Amino acid sequence: MAKILIVYYERTGSTEAMARAIAAGVKDGGGEPVVKRVEDTSIEDLKAADGVVFGSPTYYGLPAPRMLALFEESVRCHGDLAGKVGGAFAASANVGGGNETTVMALIQAMLVHGFVVPGSPAGDHFGPVSVGAPDRRVQSQCGEYGKRIAALAAKLHG
Numbered sequence: 001m002a003k004i005l006i007v008y009y010e011r012t013g014s015t016e017a018m019a020r021a022i023a024a025g026v027k028d029g030g031g032e033p034v035v036k037r038v039e040d041t042s043i044e045d046l047k048a049a050d051g052v053v054f055g056s057p058t059y060y061g062l063p064a065p066r067m068l069a070l071f072e073e074s075v076r077c078h079g080d081l082a083g084k085v086g087g088a089f090a091a092s093a094n095v096g097g098g099n100e101t102t103v104m105a106l107i108q109a110m111l112v113h114g115f116v117v118p119g120s121p122a123g124d125h126f127g128p129v130s131v132g133a134p135d136r137r138v139q140s141q142c143g144e145y146g147k148r149i150a151a152l153a154a155k156l157h158g
């Protein structure tokens with residue numbers, strides 16, 4: 001069973017709610033989700049997972065500094081994460097407030113590590129995004145995303 005770590009930062013709950021919805025999708029897709037706050041996530045946690053999904057609120061169009069700090073720390077395992085499945089999601093306050101640029105910044109960093117990141121021809125193309133707390137549309141996008149990540153991880157690592 002593919003182990004999928006979902007690591008997130010949040011201050012007001014929206015990103016955490018998305019993380020839980022993605023975890024439910026991972027489970028539905030036959031994977032084993034592990035949900036952790038970024039503050040509780042170690043380099044060993046990243047190395048132990050078959051796939052890692054990173055989630056952050058949008059801060060000035062970018063991931064929160066605490067999430068970027070994990071990437072900075074992750075230089076210690078540079079090379080060890082190559083070939084794992086990766087994904088990203090983000091919350092913002094506004095439509096056009098930078099949630100997709102936040103997702104893309106996370107994906108950019110993941111590609112440097114060599115993560116394999118799936119896109120989607122329908123719905124949220126780059127990864128789930130939410131304006132404020134996830135509504136039904138976002139919950140559904142998160143669930144589908146979790147399933148897709150679990151299926152790809154099973155294909156690559158099962």
Ligand SMILES: Cc1cc2nc3c(=O)[nH]c(=O)nc-3n(C[C@H](O)[C@H](O)[C@H](O)COP(=O)(O)O)c2cc1C
Nearest residue numbers: 010011012013014015057058060061092093094097
């Ligand atoms: C320092 C700071 C910067 C922010 N920058 C943006 C921004 O550039 N665009 C935006 O739409 N929302 C911005 N927000 C709002 C958050 O991204 C938004 O409230 C998000 O849903 C919070 O997620 P959380 O509930 O998981 O903490 C910012 C909030 C803070 C505290």
